Amino acid sequence: MSEIKVLDKGDKFAHASIGSLHGFEGKQFVKDATGATSCEISFGTLPTGEAVPFFHSHKANEENYIILSGAGKFQVDDEVFDIAEGSVVRVSTGSDRNLRCTSAEPLCYICIQAKEGSLGGYTMTDAEITERQSLL
Numbered sequence: 001m002s003e004i005k006v007l008d009k010g011d012k013f014a015h016a017s018i019g020s021l022h023g024f025e026g027k028q029f030v031k032d033a034t035g036a037t038s039c040e041i042s043f044g045t046l047p048t049g050e051a052v053p054f055f056h057s058h059k060a061n062e063e064n065y066i067i068l069s070g071a072g073k074f075q076v077d078d079e080v081f082d083i084a085e086g087s088v089v090r091v092s093t094g095s096d097r098n099l100r101c102t103s104a105e106p107l108c109y110i111c112i113q114a115k116e117g118s119l120g121g122y123t124m125t126d127a128e129i130t131e132r133q134s135l136l
């Protein structure tokens with residue numbers, strides 16, 4: 001199991017990392033390391049042929065799965081579909097979900113869990129361009 005490490009932290013940010021995704025195994029939650037207040041993020045990997053050992057559903061939070069590498073099958077209730085690197089799957093509350101790796105390489109994914117219906121403004125309806133001098 002890979003450990004998450006806090007690498008940089010300020011009053012208004014936190015930077016955490018699980019390191020290389022190529023060596024990452026298992027499941028790692030991020031919220032406690034970054035102090036996130038709007039969502040929970042987790043990294044997950046499944047070796048060839050493996051699925052998460054249980055189905056689960058959520059009461060208040062939707063989940064968005066972003067597939068980073070590998071390929072597999074995703075099941076929501078009684079529907080099954082193919083997923084692969086680049087796929088994004090949103091699953092509503094009250095739905096059973098699971099995924100299985102069917103590729104030779106591990107299925108590596110990020111899951112973002114946030115309160116269903118909570119997104120108000122986003123991108124440029126929430127953001128504003130500022131005039132800060134770049135130090136990069």
Ligand code: ZN
Binds near residue numbers: 056057058063113
């Ligand atoms: Zn979940």
